[in-house]
Amino acid sequence: MIPRFVWWPNSKKRSRSDNGGDAMIWLRDVTKEYGPEKKVLDKVDLHIKRGEFVYVMGHSGAGKSTLLKLLFASERPTHGEVVVGGVNVGNLTRRDMPFFRRKVAVIYQDFKLLPRRTVLENVAFALEVVGRPRREINERSEKILYEVGLLHHMHKLPATLSGGEQQRVAIARALVRDPWLLLADEPTGNLDNFRSQEIFTMFDRINERGTTVLIATHALELVERQSKPRRTLYIERGGILEEDERDILSWTPFPLPAVGHDDDGE
Numbered sequence: 001m002i003p004r005f006v007w008w009p010n011s012k013k014r015s016r017s018d019n020g021g022d023a024m025i026w027l028r029d030v031t032k033e034y035g036p037e038k039k040v041l042d043k044v045d046l047h048i049k050r051g052e053f054v055y056v057m058g059h060s061g062a063g064k065s066t067l068l069k070l071l072f073a074s075e076r077p078t079h080g081e082v083v084v085g086g087v088n089v090g091n092l093t094r095r096d097m098p099f100f101r102r103k104v105a106v107i108y109q110d111f112k113l114l115p116r117r118t119v120l121e122n123v124a125f126a127l128e129v130v131g132r133p134r135r136e137i138n139e140r141s142e143k144i145l146y147e148v149g150l151l152h153h154m155h156k157l158p159a160t161l162s163g164g165e166q167q168r169v170a171i172a173r174a175l176v177r178d179p180w181l182l183l184a185d186e187p188t189g190n191l192d193n194f195r196s197q198e199i200f201t202m203f204d205r206i207n208e209r210g211t212t213v214l215i216a217t218h219a220l221e222l223v224e225r226q227s228k229p230r231r232t233l234y235i236e237r238g239g240i241l242e243e244d245e246r247d248i249l250s251w252t253p254f255p256l257p258a259v260g261h262d263d264d265g266e
């Protein structure tokens, strides 16, 4: 079956004005409220290119998970448009959803593996739901498990593996679908420093293969320790700020002193 929309970059009909040009993620004037009292994002514009690797930081409750949910179409914006891979998420129907979820993969803090299925079955399941032939499913699943160093565990249940290994299964499950965009929501929240670093290195490799990567985390130490400088966004007070924009704000957290109240001796 040919999907009703054709995925960027193959679409010949693609119009720049409609899908953000080279954008993998394009937010236009997006506001997200959970009810009238709870505005999480306020008129946000954001452009992330295909192939970029981006960190999204912000304190707990700032709206990192909300942003990811908008990108994964599990929440709809209150106002504005969310375009992912050239697809306006607001126009997705239930029928489009399996295809969309194949191309936009999410990694969670708590792994979200299927507890009664083996490692191999967990990875294969991601392809079964999109109806690939059995032989292709097994070959691809085993190849990816080999790449994440877990082939020897493929017949085990997730609970018998360490946290770091379980997260690698989740990564394998995402990769096997050859996603355009990998979203990770506090992916190392349950892991120690060593395992966290291992997972971050894996995200680097995934990005090198062409997948756009967006990692939401409040683990500043871990982000700062990474050797490659990456674009880092901060969600603060309903806005999404680039690093340089944030520096200006962080120097003026309070109203300026009243006139005549100088400290410089004048």
Ligand SMILES: Nc1ncnc2c1ncn2[C@@H]1O[C@H](COP(=O)(O)OP(=O)(O)O)[C@@H](O)[C@H]1O
Pocket (backbone or CB within 6 Å): 034, 038, 040, 058, 059, 060, 061, 062, 063, 064, 065, 066, 067
């Ligand atoms: N389904 C929801 N209903 C109401 N409020 C929510 C819902 N989801 C998140 N929130 C609130 O929105 C704010 C942002 O949450 P979230 O996106 O989870 O932040 P973060 O991931 O940065 O910690 C928080 O104040 C949270 O309590």
Ligand SMILES: [Mg+2]
Pocket (backbone or CB within 6 Å): 064, 065, 066, 185, 186
């Ligand atoms: Mg969160």
